[in-house]
Amino acid sequence: MTSFHTDEYVHFLNRVTPETAEELTYHGTRCAAKRIASGAADIAINWAGGLHHAKKREASGFCYINDIVLGILELLRTYPRVLYIDIDCHHGDGVEEAFYTTDRVMTCSFHKFGEYFPGTGTQEDRGRGKGKGYAINVPLKDGITDESYRSVFEPIITKILEVFRPSAVVLQCGADSLAGDKLGCFNLTMHGHAHCVQFLRKQNIPLILLGGGGYTVKNVARTWAYETACALGIEDTIDPLLPWNEYFEWFGPRYRLEVVGNNMDDLNVKDGSLDKVRTTALEQLAQLNPAPSVGLQDVPRESVGQHLGLGRDDNEARDDLDSELAQHMKYVYDLQESDSPSDTSDDDSWDSDESLASRRHKSRARRYQKSSTASRTRMSLLTGQYFDVPVNEEGFSHFEHGALPSKTAKRRFFQSSAKWNEHIEDAIIEKHAPYNIPIGELMERGGRPPGGDIGEEDWES
Secondary structure (H helix, E strand, C coil), X not given: CCCCCCHHHHHHHHHHCHHHHHHXXXXXXXXHHHHHHHCCCCEEXXXXXXXXXXXXXXXXXXXXXXXXXXXXXXXXXXXXXXXXXXXXCCCCHHXXXXXXCCCCEEEEEEEECCXXXXXXXXXXXXXCHHHCCCEEEEEECCCCCHHHHHHHHHHHHHHHHHHCCCCEXXXXXXHHHECCCCCCCCXXXXXXXXXXXXXXXXXXXXXXXXXXXXXXXXXXXXXHHHHHHHHHCCCCCCCCECCCCCCHHHHCCCCECCCCCCCCCCHHHHCCHHHHHHHXXXXXXXXXXXXCCCCCCXXXXXXXXXXXXCCCCCCCCCCHHHHHHHHHHHHHCCCCCCCCHHHCCCXXXXXXCCCHHHHHHHHHHHHHHHHHXXXXXXXXXXXXXXXXEECCCCXXXXXXXXXXXXXXXXXXXXXXXXXXXXXXXXXXXXXXXXXXXXXXXXXXXXXXXXXXXXXXXXXXX
């Protein structure tokens, strides 16, 4: 998500829906783009995608993650040019805005314009800078029919394919442009809407089909089911009579795979605006130079983190030892927040501007300052429990020899009164023994002093 959306907006989404942040619909569109780019598929579909209104740092028009932009960015890792076509009743403003200054992505939107959300998409909006001329808008009026829609869609898209020569096409199939939609105002039938899919499939260019708007649910289901058949090339073989299912009553009263038109007036033909819109769009395309060249280099198909397996957890069952080691490592590397009230402040908040790393650093510093002056934490090798051991206090003989614990002093692990005698080449006990003999001879004598034998009864007394 951060390849397009800002960190602040992603953080906001995580706070609103933390349990579903990794299951948003953008994963499906990115997966579709990866399969297209790898050559695993010629046509990929994600009817749950098509959220074309979402902006870089805010949600808009029922769209919170712009999966289309993320999918196109994935395609651009492999393909030099990508064409985005939007047949939703609303203008695809989020996608156009994202690629408004580049010539590697051309956006073409067929939408209702005039006192209608989002209020953008005039033919004067053509891009900026390097992307000047690579944003094509086709503003339409209420009541457009299949025939009128086809009269603008086919010539404009044909000209785009001729001039831009895209390597891949992304088609947003918003179903609110169908007749009878609760929020839409067009008069397209199911076959008129699906004609766009059929037309692009015949061009033999890698194609991604996405969903989008659509607020008459039964018509949305009909249309996307039929367009799936169009993508497979079997639209002429499927039965128009719907099979029985648990939702069968929703599709009454005809129970057929169809969305019929109504008696709306086509205002695009009445005032003659359709011809003007088509002519203007074709003139804009004629002014473009031939397909822009793009310097490409080999790009890794996966990130370094994915390649190394970082962050991947296949939900494999962990045994008790794995769980204990994980808990121990979290403690050692200070990944857990301190439970002590003195280590935390009531003023701490996740909304602060402090980074997580700085907070951890300060927390560790406070704990070190507190513990280094009074005690040391030691772990029992037998039980694994941790104990605060006072430093250099009476009764702790392990600090009686050697240097006191400090950052610079060296630790002396072995303290003994035995010393090495160079003449006899052996260790001699001097401090704790009243005799001066090699330690090896003393061990052979069973600890008996020289010059006399001691009976067993004397040792046992």
